[in-house]
Amino acid sequence: MNIYNFIKKKYIRLQGSRNILKLNFFIEKSFKDKKLGNIGFDFSQKPKRQSIVQEIINLKGYKSYLEIGTFHDELYQAVKCEAKVGVDPVSGGTIRKTSDSFFKENKDKFDCIFIDGLHYYSQVKKDIENSLKILNPGGIIMIHDCLPNNHFEQAVPRCQITWNGDVWKALVECRTQENIDTYTCYADFGIGVIFNRKNRDILKIQEKSFFKLKFEDFFYNHKKYMNIIEFEELIKII
Numbered sequence: 001m002n003i004y005n006f007i008k009k010k011y012i013r014l015q016g017s018r019n020i021l022k023l024n025f026f027i028e029k030s031f032k033d034k035k036l037g038n039i040g041f042d043f044s045q046k047p048k049r050q051s052i053v054q055e056i057i058n059l060k061g062y063k064s065y066l067e068i069g070t071f072h073d074e075l076y077q078a079v080k081c082e083a084k085v086g087v088d089p090v091s092g093g094t095i096r097k098t099s100d101s102f103f104k105e106n107k108d109k110f111d112c113i114f115i116d117g118l119h120y121y122s123q124v125k126k127d128i129e130n131s132l133k134i135l136n137p138g139g140i141i142m143i144h145d146c147l148p149n150n151h152f153e154q155a156v157p158r159c160q161i162t163w164n165g166d167v168w169k170a171l172v173e174c175r176t177q178e179n180i181d182t183y184t185c186y187a188d189f190g191i192g193v194i195f196n197r198k199n200r201d202i203l204k205i206q207e208k209s210f211f212k213l214k215f216e217d218f219f220y221n222h223k224k225y226m227n228i229i230e231f232e233e234l235i236k237i238i
Contacts, residue, residue, distance in 0.1 A: 024159035033151045036219045041149045046187035047231050049144060050078040053114060056140060056238065057081055062111035064136070068099045068127055069117030069144075081112070088117075099123070103130035111136050116144040119165025120156055121211055128170060128194065132180070135196055140238070146171050146226065147190025151215045164189060168218055172225045173210040175203035184226040185234050192226075193234060201227060 053075065057065065065081040070092030076084070086093020087102045095102060099117050113131045117123060124143065131141050145164035148154035153164050171192045174182040181195040203225065207213055218225060229237075 021159055021161070024155065024157050029152075032155070034216055036151060036216060038150045039147075039219060039222060041147050041186075041190070043186075043188055049075055049114075049142075049188040049191060052185065052187060052191060052231060053079055053112070053142065055235070057112055059235065060111070060138070060140070060238065062139070064108070064110045064112070066110040066113045066131075066134075067093060068102075068113070068115045068131075071116075075114065075116070085110075099127050099130070103127075103134075106134065109134045109136050111139045113139070113141045114144070115141065119145055119158075119163065119167050121166045121169040124165075124167050124170040125173065128174065132194070132196060137196075139196065141192075141194040141196075143167060143171065143192035143194070145189045146184050146192040147186070147222070147228075148215070148218070154215055154218070167192070168222075168226065169210045169213050172203070172205075172213060175199075175225065175227060176205065178202060182227060183234065183237075184228045185231055186228050187231050190226070195238075203227070 057079070062081060064083040065079055065085070067076050067086045070076045070086040070088040071090065073092040076086040076093055085095060087095045087097060087099055089096060089098045113135060115124065115127045115131065117127055128141065128143065135141060145167050148164040148168060152160050153162055154166050154168065156166050158165070171182060171184060174180055174194060178199050181197050181199050183193045185191040185193055222228070
């Protein structure tokens with residue numbers, strides 16, 4: 001057993017979320033962090049997701065909105081749309097289910113879909129794939145928390161309060177696909193944007209197992225990987 005697994009097993013019985021976060025942070029700092037520091041993202045003067053989503057709905061005249069991962073309803077309650085559905089297994093929204101269960105049973109289609117559920121690459125990938133199946137022509141998918149500032153913000157499992165998870169890996173994978181057009185809006189911790197149309201700037205990278213991408217890859221290649229644009233640019237290409 002290596003030292004990483006030894007420590008994790010030794011302290012796995014710690015109770016409470018704070019202790020677990022402390023343990024995970026210690027493991028990340030001791031065995032995984034390459035001391036790269038912060039990228040330097042600053043979202044303080046950027047628009048919030050509430051205003052971004054609403055402006056897009058208004059601009060496009062969208063009639064139906066789906067949100068995956070409502071939790072405290074910070075976004076869901078702010079959005080004004082003719083038909084709204086919010087899905088979360090714990091709180092908020094209108095449907096108390098996991099996203100997997102919802103997509104399995106859902107028969108409706110939507111103009112605008114916002115994904116902010118479990119921030120694990122594998123789950124975000126599934127949520128994107130399922131959302132594309134029920135997206136109306138001319139619709140848009142948005143994904144929250146795509147631009148982590150440092151190693152700890154994207155560590156899986158979670159090791160601190162401010163946390164993006166490895167959502168960014170799912171966006172990188174989307175960037176390599178020919179049939180969808182993917183961007184990242186530089187706002188509110190990074191908002192991924194997917195259009196169901198031909199990719200206008202396909203990403204070509206050597207790594208084919210996107211789960212294996214490291215934060216070091218993201219740190220040095222985030223502009224290329226994520227296709228980062230300002231909100232004003234996003235509005236122009238919608």
